[in-house]
Amino acid sequence: MALNLRNDNEDLLCSYGPAEMIKMDKENLWHHLTQHKVFETADPLIVVEGEGLRIKDIKGREYIDAVSGGVWCVNVGYGRESIAEEVYNQLRVMPYYAGSAGNIPAIKFAKKLTSLLPRLQKVYYSNSGSEANEKAFKMVRQSFRLKYPDKEKIKILYRNRDYHGTTIGALSATGQEERKEEYGPFVPGFVEFPHACCYRCHFGKTYPACDIDCARVVEDIILKEGPDTVGAIIVEPITAGGGIIPPVKEYYPILQEICKKYEVLMIMDEVVCGFGRTGKMFGHEHYDVDPDIVTMAKGTASSYMPLSVTMAKAELFDVFKSNPEDKLAYFRDISTFGGCAGAFAAGLENIRIIEEEKLFENSANMGRYMLEGLKEFTSFPIVGDVRGIGLFAGIELVEDKETKVPVSEEFIGKIIADISAQGVLVGRTNRSFKNQNNIINLAPALIATKDDIDQILQAIKNSLEKFSK
Numbered sequence: 001m002a003l004n005l006r007n008d009n010e011d012l013l014c015s016y017g018p019a020e021m022i023k024m025d026k027e028n029l030w031h032h033l034t035q036h037k038v039f040e041t042a043d044p045l046i047v048v049e050g051e052g053l054r055i056k057d058i059k060g061r062e063y064i065d066a067v068s069g070g071v072w073c074v075n076v077g078y079g080r081e082s083i084a085e086e087v088y089n090q091l092r093v094m095p096y097y098a099g100s101a102g103n104i105p106a107i108k109f110a111k112k113l114t115s116l117l118p119r120l121q122k123v124y125y126s127n128s129g130s131e132a133n134e135k136a137f138k139m140v141r142q143s144f145r146l147k148y149p150d151k152e153k154i155k156i157l158y159r160n161r162d163y164h165g166t167t168i169g170a171l172s173a174t175g176q177e178e179r180k181e182e183y184g185p186f187v188p189g190f191v192e193f194p195h196a197c198c199y200r201c202h203f204g205k206t207y208p209a210c211d212i213d214c215a216r217v218v219e220d221i222i223l224k225e226g227p228d229t230v231g232a233i234i235v236e237p238i239t240a241g242g243g244i245i246p247p248v249k250e251y252y253p254i255l256q257e258i259c260k261k262y263e264v265l266m267i268m269d270e271v272v273c274g275f276g277r278t279g280k281m282f283g284h285e286h287y288d289v290d291p292d293i294v295t296m297a298k299g300t301a302s303s304y305m306p307l308s309v310t311m312a313k314a315e316l317f318d319v320f321k322s323n324p325e326d327k328l329a330y331f332r333d334i335s336t337f338g339g340c341a342g343a344f345a346a347g348l349e350n351i352r353i354i355e356e357e358k359l360f361e362n363s364a365n366m367g368r369y370m371l372e373g374l375k376e377f378t379s380f381p382i383v384g385d386v387r388g389i390g391l392f393a394g395i396e397l398v399e400d401k402e403t404k405v406p407v408s409e410e411f412i413g414k415i416i417a418d419i420s421a422q423g424v425l426v427g428r429t430n431r432s433f434k435n436q437n438n439i440i441n442l443a444p445a446l447i448a449t450k451d452d453i454d455q456i457l458q459a460i461k462n463s464l465e466k467f468s469k
């Protein structure tokens with residue numbers, strides 16, 4: 001693997017050696033999504049530096065990162081000096097003031113975002129995807145209470161297999177039972193509807209004869225709950241952590257029609273799909289759909305800085321101005337870190353890079369190339385399905401193609417470890433569904449070349465070959 005990293009580890013570790021750092025990590029760091037018992041016999045991954053798609057760990061091992069920072073967010077790749085410079089310059093001049101005030105990069109970034117999504121003219125900042133979704137829920141609930149004081153149009157419908165965040169509200173809107181287990185009770189007013197995964201159709205049907213029942217069923221649910229009680233529906237344009245599920249093209253137009261009929265707002269969670277991941281700037285642009293609210297995070301500043309956004313239509317925003325005599329009738333919400341000016345500077349530079357280097361086009365082209373390569377893997381007895389769009393794909397592993405019984409977590413864990421031992425980091429569905437965490441995820445940075453994709457595919461192929469025996 002040709003790596004040309006800038007520093008050597010010694011500089012970055014300062015006076016500590018790798019062994020001391022690993023010891024300190026084990027003593028004090030509580031890693032995300034990790035059963036720490038494993039560190040009694042193994043060392044944690046400690047990343048030290050990165051360039052392009054490649055990263056180096058504290059032991060000097062090099063990897064090609066096929067998941068853009070583990071959770072599909074370093075869209076423009078590592079080592080972007082220009083982002084670091086823009087952040088540095090902004091921090092020197094004006095690092096922070098609360099979001100009740102504007103600041104120069106916040107205004108410029110909002111202008112840029114509204115030029116990309118012209119139907120959504122209002123931009124609200126916070127600092128994580130979960131929080132961006134919480135803002136959306138609060139906007140929906142309050143705006144309907146202001147609009148219809150006699151109604152309680154406050155329920156939010158969410159899709160089975162979608163993830164919307166870690167806070168209790170966002171987790172209440174999440175359709176992944178293992179993510180939720182032991183964290184309840186959850187917030188009232190969130191109602192689940194079936195997923196849109198054709199490979200495991202909830203209705204046992206086959207596209208296109210299915211009549212897209214997975215979308216049409218939403219009308220039944222709204223009627224059952226009572227249209228006057230349902231305020232919004234939240235969806236990921238393409239389900240990410242739930243197994244890379246692009247719905248069929250008819251899906252969102254049908255959903256939209258149902259939402260319009262019952263005045264239900266559509267929240268599009270672009271936290272993963274936004275900023276080029278799927279081959280267009282935003283995932284929902286693959287469909288004929290017009291969401292009322294769009295949330296974004298991860299790729300917004302390619303995770304060089306924490307930054308999330310909730311964009312809303314002007315009609316929704318205007319509801320909050322309609323009754324200034326009522327002291328509570330405005331959006332009484334704040335996010336302290338939604339005023340960090342360096343994050344907007346990073347966001348602006350991130351979009352400049354994506355546009356100048358046409359990274360969403362590269363995502364579309366290289367994504368097609370990657371998917372073609374993955375389709376060949378369906379000849380392996382353990383590969384049940386591959387699906388994806390742009391540089392965003394999943395490989396669903398099964399014990400038996402007929403019965404579609406998912407492989408066990410232990411089995412997929414061994415495959416992932418084997419791929420990693422070849423120097424390639426891939427993702428997987430992680431404690432999301434009971435007995436169904438069987439999908440390998442790929443989301444390399446949008447700068448990936450054919451050569452990078454070939455290396456990723458070769459490592460996966462080697463492991464599939466080894467474990468198909």
Ligand SMILES: Cc1ncc(COP(=O)(O)O)c(C=O)c1O
Nearest residue numbers: 128129130163164165271272297
């Ligand atoms: C689709 C989606 N929405 C929201 C979130 C939550 O984002 P965060 O972890 O920044 O709170 C995630 C995180 O993985 C996500 O995948």
